[in-house]
Amino acid sequence: LHLSQLQAVVSTQSTGTRFPYFLCLAFLYTAMSEGPKICHACNERIPNHWVIGLDHFWHQDCFTCGVCSRVVDAKETFYVKDDRPVCHRCQTKNFVEKCGVCEEPIIGNRLIYKDIHYHYTCLNCKKCGQPFKEEEHDEIIILENGDFVHKGCK
Numbered sequence: 001l002h003l004s005q006l007q008a009v010v011s012t013q014s015t016g017t018r019f020p021y022f023l024c025l026a027f028l029y030t031a032m033s034e035g036p037k038i039c040h041a042c043n044e045r046i047p048n049h050w051v052i053g054l055d056h057f058w059h060q061d062c063f064t065c066g067v068c069s070r071v072v073d074a075k076e077t078f079y080v081k082d083d084r085p086v087c088h089r090c091q092t093k094n095f096v097e098k099c100g101v102c103e104e105p106i107i108g109n110r111l112i113y114k115d116i117h118y119h120y121t122c123l124n125c126k127k128c129g130q131p132f133k134e135e136e137h138d139e140i141i142i143l144e145n146g147d148f149v150h151k152g153c154k
Contacts, residue, residue: 054080065090109134113142127153 037046040056041064051063051074064071066084078085081095096105101122111118111132120132126147132140139151 053078053085054083067094109137111137111140111148113146113148123148125150125153 037050037057038044039046039050039059039062040054041058041062044059046057046059049060051058051060053063053074060074061071063074063085065078065087066081067086067090070087072078072085072087077088079088079091079095080086086095092105092107096107097110097117098104099106099110099119099122100116101118104119106117106119109120111120111123120134120137122131124131126143127149130150132148132150136150141149141151141154143149143154
């Protein structure tokens with residue numbers, strides 16, 4: 001492993017800064033000197049290429065989504081459920097709140113009323129019929145009957 005490759009492995013991608021050389025060498029020594037690597041998924045020895053994730057070593061082909069069993073690439077975002085990686089698709093499909101109107105996953109801000117989650121754009125004002133906008137959150141009123149209305153339409 002060339003030192004420039006090692007620097008790329010331990011560089012901080014969000015800022016583009018690199019760790020000092022002695023930290024790179026300490027990383028290399030630690031990674032190479034810990035003895036045989038055992039895969040967290042199959043409990044077999046890992047002879048060469050491995051993935052480090054969730055504080056464990058894995059064969060590249062064993063680092064799979066705990067829901068759909070697809071191999072999770074080292075460059076993609078993943079989530080954790082029951083000490084297993086979960087791919088982004090399965091996370092949003094299975095574990096993210098769904099809108100009470102369209103039943104699609106809600107990522108980001110939402111309206112919540114009586115433990116039901118809504119996309120802002122899936123609800124319309126019961127008085128004027130216009131959809132709500134996220135930036136109008138403080139202008140939304142919920143009437144006693146559960147209807148959502150713009151403050152100005154009340």
